[in-house]
Amino acid sequence: MKNFKLVLLAVIVGFTVSCNSDDNNYKSIGLDGAWNLVRISTPMTGESEEIDVNDVVWTFNEAKRKITIADSREMQPQENGINASVTYDYNIANWGEVCNEALSFNQKQYGCITIDGNNLTISTSANDGLVYRLTR
Numbered sequence: 001m002k003n004f005k006l007v008l009l010a011v012i013v014g015f016t017v018s019c020n021s022d023d024n025n026y027k028s029i030g031l032d033g034a035w036n037l038v039r040i041s042t043p044m045t046g047e048s049e050e051i052d053v054n055d056v057v058w059t060f061n062e063a064k065r066k067i068t069i070a071d072s073r074e075m076q077p078q079e080n081g082i083n084a085s086v087t088y089d090y091n092i093a094n095w096g097e098v099c100n101e102a103l104s105f106n107q108k109q110y111g112c113i114t115i116d117g118n119n120l121t122i123s124t125s126a127n128d129g130l131v132y133r134l135t136r
């Protein structure tokens with residue numbers, strides 16, 4: 001009977017220790033923190049918009065998978081469904097054969113993520129789309 005209680009205790013402890021939340025399994029890719037949007041371009045047409053540093057800030061919280069976008073420009077265009085100073089849940093997932101780490105939020109695919117030091121590029125150019133350039 002004593003052995004049975006020890007085995008039962010070991011099983012209960014084993015189940016308790018093995019349970020964890022999915023958030024603990026999230027792999028950080030280096031997005032955490034504030035990024036200044038400095039340029040939006042469309043390679044297909046050659047059009048681009050330069051944005052002053054600190055005017056539009058994308059702040060990522062990787063632990064909570066949240067992105068806050070703050071736009072301090074006097075005229076805040078409602079481009080791509082983004083409103084000034086809002087927070088969204090975001091997801092990083094495989095985008096078919098295009099890339100392994102693509103950003104989506106607010107029901108929109110923003111594109112493949114490339115981080116090079118203090119520079120972040122989010123691009124749908126493989127699909128004739130926009131390229132977002134951000135810097136720390």
